Amino acid sequence: MPLCSQTRPDGTMRLADGRRLGFAVYGDPHGWPLFFFHGTPGSRLLARFAAPAAQALAICLLAPERPGYGLSDPHPNRRLLDWPEDIRQLADALTLEKFGVVGVSGGGPYAAACAWRLSERIEVAGLISSLAPKDAVAPELPIFQRLLARLVARTRLTGPCLELLSHACRRHPHRLLAALIPLIPGPDRALLSRPEVRRLQVDGLVQACRQGAAATAQDLAIFSQPWGFRVEDITVPVHLWHGQQDRVVPVAMGRYLAAHIPGCRARFIAGAGHLWIFEGYKEVIATLRASASAGHGKNPPASAAVGGNPNLRGVAKPDASGGIGGGLQAKR
Secondary structure, eight states: OOSOSSOEEEEEEEOTTSOEEEEEEEEOTTSEEEEEEOOSSOOGGGGGGGHHHHHHTTEEEEEEOOTTSTTSOOOTTOOGGGHHHHHHHHHHHTTOSSEEEEEEGGGHHHHHHHHHHTTTTEEEEEEESOOOOHHHHGGGSOHHHHHHHHHHHHOTTHHHHHHHHHHHHHHOHHHHHHHHGGGSOHHHHHHHTSHHHHHHHHHHHHHHTTTOSHHHHHHHHHHTSOOSSOGGGOOSOEEEEEETTOSSSOHHHHHHHHHHSTTOEEEEETTOOTTTHHHHHHHHHHHHHHHHHHTOOOOOOSSOOOOOOTTOOOOOOOOTTOOTTSOEEOOO
16 A cells, blocks of 8 residues: 655644644655654754655655644653654554654654664664763763753743744744854855755744744753663664764764664764755665665664564544644554
8 A cells, every 4th residue: 555645745643642743745655664853943844855865766755743843733741752652653544564764963862762662663763963862971062062951951041032032933034044054163054055955944944933932842851851761772773974063963972872872883974064964865865775675684682672563554544633735543
């Protein structure tokens, strides 16, 4: 059964708890399924830039939005390990038994969580400019970034400040991005000078902030807490990319993940910054596609992971709410 009849930028489905989950489908709708997890803040539209390459490589790029972003309903008090269950239900609704996951920046921890919890269904995972467990790498971070992490985790001003930025994103996204570009390090500033990248960033930020800043605040709170699992216990094949000039997520985080995830295949890119994905996306999705096609077995585990049931199936049904873009109803 085909994954989807066509690509769509605004799909929705209903989860078992009644929440709406927003997602986009790009590339080849009949191709190998790869879930693409956006950064923080972010939205399903980030994956749009990779659509032509995904089409050429016979990859169906599925870009779900975390709770509170874009079309996805909020999920109060969510945790990092709640996300794999959302992905399990989406995969079931789309009748996917096996698939890959890839996360960019703040999407990295969510890809790692899926790789750990859904190990029986995930063929390969990718981490791009990914955050690592904060407590594990804190001693290696510059003092400014350590202080900033503590400030974000503890201050009551974080929420109001994020709301102001969210309002600016919705009302004046072009002005906000133009004001930020001079403050961005060289490699990333050069990428943002490209009209197509700047347009994608603007569209993505508007969608990310359409419900306000609560989802961003939730992500930041989650990143400041223990992940709830050890990356040493990930058993699926993992590929990692990290720019050596990344000033948003320090390369120390990528090096930690590469050293502690069993069998991790890592590439640290000289002269690249946080936005390297806009240059390297073809390499990323081609590498993950090839790894899945090669059928690489599980890496040696440090302990057994909690896996999903590979025999689960979902039934595609109309969204009871009418859904945008022909939503899907998850099997309960």
